[in-house]
Amino acid sequence: MxxxxxxxxxxxxxxxxxAMVPDLVSERLMASIPFASRYRMCDFILxxxxxxxxxxxxxxxxxxxxSLLDHLGAGREWDLVRKxxxxxxxxxxxxxxxxxxxxxxxxLESLRGYxxxxxQKYVIMTDANIAINFDFNELLDAxxxxxxxxxxxxxxxxxxxAFIRQSRDRMDLYYALGMNGDxxxxxxxxxxxxxxxxxxxxIYVVEREFLIHMIDDAYVxxxxxxVRDLLDKQIDRLxxxxxxxxxxxxxxxxxxxxxxxxxxxxxxxxxxxxxxxNQIYTKIRDxxxxxxxxxxxxxxxxxxxxxxxxxxxxxxxxxxxxHVGKGAKxxxxxxxxxxxxxxxxxxxxxxxxxxxxxxxxxxxxxNESYQVYVSKGQVV
Amino acid sequence: xxxxxxxxxxxxxxxSRLYALTQKLAKPAVPFGGKYRIIDFPLSNxxxxxxxxxxxxxxxxxxxxxxxIGNGQPWDLDRLYGGVHVLPPYQKASGxxxxxxxxxxxxxxxxxxxxxxxxxVIILSGDQICKxxxxxxxxxxxxxxxxxxxxxxEVPWEDASRFGLMVADEDDKxxxxxxxxxxxxxxxxxxxxxxxxxDILKKYLIEDEADPxxxxxxxxxxxxxxLRDGRKMYAYHFNGYWKDVGTxxxxxxxxxxxxxxxxxxxxLFDENWKIYSRxxxxxxxxxxxxxxxxNCLITDGCNIKGTVRHSILFSGVTVEEGAIVEDAVxxxxxxxxxxxxxxxxxxxxxxxxxEDAVVGAKPKGEGIGEVATIAADVTIGKGAKIGPSAxxxxxxxxxxxxx
Numbered sequence: 001m002x003x004x005x006x007x008x009x010x011x012x013x014x015x016x017x018x019a020m021v022p023d024l025v026s027e028r029l030m031a032s033i034p035f036a037s038r039y040r041m042c043d044f045i046l047x048x049x050x051x052x053x054x055x056x057x058x059x060x061x062x063x064x065x066x067s068l069l070d071h072l073g074a075g076r077e078w079d080l081v082r083k084x085x086x087x088x089x090x091x092x093x094x095x096x097x098x099x100x101x102x103x104x105x106x107x108l109e110s111l112r113g114y115x116x117x118x119x120q121k122y123v124i125m126t127d128a129n130i131a132i133n134f135d136f137n138e139l140l141d142a143x144x145x146x147x148x149x150x151x152x153x154x155x156x157x158x159x160x161x162a163f164i165r166q167s168r169d170r171m172d173l174y175y176a177l178g179m180n181g182d183x184x185x186x187x188x189x190x191x192x193x194x195x196x197x198x199x200x201x202x203i204y205v206v207e208r209e210f211l212i213h214m215i216d217d218a219y220v221x222x223x224x225x226x227v228r229d230l231l232d233k234q235i236d237r238l239x240x241x242x243x244x245x246x247x248x249x250x251x252x253x254x255x256x257x258x259x260x261x262x263x264x265x266x267x268x269x270x271x272x273x274x275x276x277x278n279q280i281y282t283k284i285r286d287x288x289x290x291x292x293x294x295x296x297x298x299x300x301x302x303x304x305x306x307x308x309x310x311x312x313x314x315x316x317x318x319x320x321x322x323h324v325g326k327g328a329k330x331x332x333x334x335x336x337x338x339x340x341x342x343x344x345x346x347x348x349x350x351x352x353x354x355x356x357x358x359x360x361x362x363x364x365x366x367n368e369s370y371q372v373y374v375s376k377g378q379v380v
Numbered sequence: 381x382x383x384x385x386x387x388x389x390x391x392x393x394x395x396s397r398l399y400a401l402t403q404k405l406a407k408p409a410v411p412f413g414g415k416y417r418i419i420d421f422p423l424s425n426x427x428x429x430x431x432x433x434x435x436x437x438x439x440x441x442x443x444x445x446x447x448x449i450g451n452g453q454p455w456d457l458d459r460l461y462g463g464v465h466v467l468p469p470y471q472k473a474s475g476x477x478x479x480x481x482x483x484x485x486x487x488x489x490x491x492x493x494x495x496x497x498x499x500x501v502i503i504l505s506g507d508q509i510c511k512x513x514x515x516x517x518x519x520x521x522x523x524x525x526x527x528x529x530x531x532x533x534e535v536p537w538e539d540a541s542r543f544g545l546m547v548a549d550e551d552d553k554x555x556x557x558x559x560x561x562x563x564x565x566x567x568x569x570x571x572x573x574x575x576x577x578x579d580i581l582k583k584y585l586i587e588d589e590a591d592p593x594x595x596x597x598x599x600x601x602x603x604x605x606x607l608r609d610g611r612k613m614y615a616y617h618f619n620g621y622w623k624d625v626g627t628x629x630x631x632x633x634x635x636x637x638x639x640x641x642x643x644x645x646x647x648l649f650d651e652n653w654k655i656y657s658r659x660x661x662x663x664x665x666x667x668x669x670x671x672x673x674x675n676c677l678i679t680d681g682c683n684i685k686g687t688v689r690h691s692i693l694f695s696g697v698t699v700e701e702g703a704i705v706e707d708a709v710x711x712x713x714x715x716x717x718x719x720x721x722x723x724x725x726x727x728x729x730x731x732x733x734x735e736d737a738v739v740g741a742k743p744k745g746e747g748i749g750e751v752a753t754i755a756a757d758v759t760i761g762k763g764a765k766i767g768p769s770a771x772x773x774x775x776x777x778x779x780x781x782x783x
Contacts, residue, residue, distance in 0.1 A: 271663065271666065279661055280661075280663075282661070284661075286654055286657070288648045288649050288677075289413075289415055289694075290678050290679070292678065294675075295674070296673060298673050299667065299671070300667065300668060302663070302664045302666050303664050303665055303667065308649075309673075318664070
């Protein structure tokens with residue numbers, strides 16, 4: 001086979017777990033959260049899929065998708081401008097749906113007509129709150145080899161505290177898998193146990209026709225959630241397998257984890273792990289190279305193009321177009337695009353969203369366990 | 381539908397005075413300013429000036445340039461009608477020929493220009509660093525009712541005899557053209573950027589081609605012929621930054637001037653006149669624990685653990701612990717290993733400077749002095765010494781000295 005282009009199509013749910021990062025998604029959604037100095041969260045899944053030969057990718061958006069549309073455009077930067085397949089952004093269908101969908105099943109229902117017509121045999125579904133550099137063919141091969149109905153990707157790890165600590169009135173669902181060999185024998189819904197579990201990454205492979213059959217069936221029964229209402233209910237009837245992922249993974253589930261995942265990339269081995277083997281594509285901004293001038297000091301930082309550094313920066317991640325003025329100090333910070341830290345201002349343990357301005361001489365300090373978050377466009 | 385103005389960009393030059401840098405690529409494809417290539421400047425100028433049809437005339441080592449231009453998308457020149465087109469010499473029913481001169485290159489592509497039925501044609505040069513609004517130039521050309529206009533720079537009188545000079549009256553009408561004269565009558569140097577009325581240009585190209593003694597060159601043939609016939613010729617004064625980066629020292633100097641936009645006049649940080657390029661797509665650059673950075677430009681994908689002063693590092697350059705980079709231009713993906721010292725030099729793409737090797741030196745006297753140059757893909761062995769005037773084309777073995 002020359003390539004696997006006809007084997008699988010991708011479906012991304014860009015709004016999953018939005019509610020857990022309310023600050024970061026106030027004017028966007030999970031998939032378009034800026035990450036790692038010049039990327040958006042969705043770039044990692046998209047690039048991984050494209051490098052795996054998947055060039056038919058649907059993104060089922062739910063709300064706040066303005067910034068995602070702006071980021072993706074026609075998909076050119078991901079090589080997804082294709083006559084057949086390519087990038088397919090699916091907004092909610094107002095006439096058909098009385099309210100915006102809640103779970104995967106309703107979302108997939110809106111894609112049903114499209115799914116029916118696609119040539120690919122398999123479907124790979126993912127969320128966008130994780131960043132991986134992964135060859136999806138590994139997952140697909142395992143799925144085909146096992147002959148399973150559904151294969152779920154998981155990772156051996158503790159359940160992040162943020163999931164367990166969710167407020168009772170707005171709970172996002174998360175899952176752990178009970179494994180028997182490579183068979184999934186039990187699905188734990190919102191488990192609260194401590195210690196390592198088989199934490200579901202919400203990445204699934206399923207045959208396209210079987211998926212259509214499943215959602216048809218589930219939709220008429222008024223089901224909403226793919227795992228809770230469908231896989232879990234039929235766990236004895238279906239052949240559900242697990243695929244254990246042990247590569248580098250970024251998982252964003254609250255503001256703290258957003259901060260820590262950025263910081264983790266300051267360690268070279270982590271950066272190399274996330275950005276290899278394949279390049280991660282993103283939107284091009286045509287910034288000039290970054291200038292270090294006027295006695296600037298930089299120590300252990302990751303900085304994108306287009307910045308001007310005149311002050312001191314340490315242990316920080318700076319996105320494109322950030323300006324750090326003379327005498328300014330930036331320590332343990334994540335500064336998103338076009339943040340300006342004016343002369344003699346100082347920020348420590350701060351996350352600034354896009355276009356924030358910290359005015360001359362001002363000081364903002366958070367701490368290791370709680371970072372000050374400054375929302376988009378604010379002037380401090 | 382006719383285009384008002386079509387640009388023809390002369391990019392066929394070998395740039396032989398860039399020696400090691402233009403072994404495998406044409407001069408317009410030479411990297412510049414951290415993430416650009418020289419040709420990004422005229423191309424970005426075109427698109428920023430509202431010109432959407434550009435023909436690029438190539439013939440020397442075209443692969444890098446062709447791949448770089450691609451469909452023109454990075455410059456927003458991927459258009460349904462117009463856009464950017466690479467124009468190499470090609471076979472015709474009546475035979476084929478290399479481009480014999482600048483005028484002949486345009487002559488051979490008359491059919492390309494005719495497709496757009498333009499009123500004006502602007503001839504650009506692919507080997508200059510310059511930010512210029514060509515629409516101002518065209519406006520001047522129209523106001524004067526000119527048939528030919530040339531962009532000129534005032535140069536110091538003592539340097540004037542190195543240039544092609546336009547002698548003009550107080551209305552900017554050109555009365556005489558002097559090519560590198562011993563006794564200059566003017567200090568208005570031609571920048572090699574011309575606007576022609578297309579009907580006039582076409583007429584003179586055909587006439588020039590019919591003349592077997594002609595060198596088929598704009599400066600030597602076309603312009604003198606226009607003058608002979610008393611055509612309406614005007615000199616357009618340009619006072620921005622302009623640099624012909626035809627030599628190693630001038631290329632090095634222009635890069636160093638990028639580091640000092642406040643004084644040099646070349647500002648790549650101007651949001652209103654962006655220079656576009658094909659991006660590397662690498663992650664943000666990394667600065668290590670013990671790195672020292674002073675007055676430098678660092679591009680995506682760099683990994684800096686050593687000392688970098690007054691230098692430009694292109695994308696993906698590695699500077700290991702204890703290495704020193706000073707007054708240097710280090711092009712994409714090159715590696716400066718631990719303890720190596722590179723000074724006052726240009727290091728082309730994918731070169732490796734092994735541990736404790738020394739490349740170049742600060743010149744003793746005033747002025748730019750000599751600039752050591754390392755060609756692309758070359759490895760300089762451990763502890764090797766490369767003198768300040770060296771031009772290195774091939775690998776240098778461990779411990780060896782070259783000057």
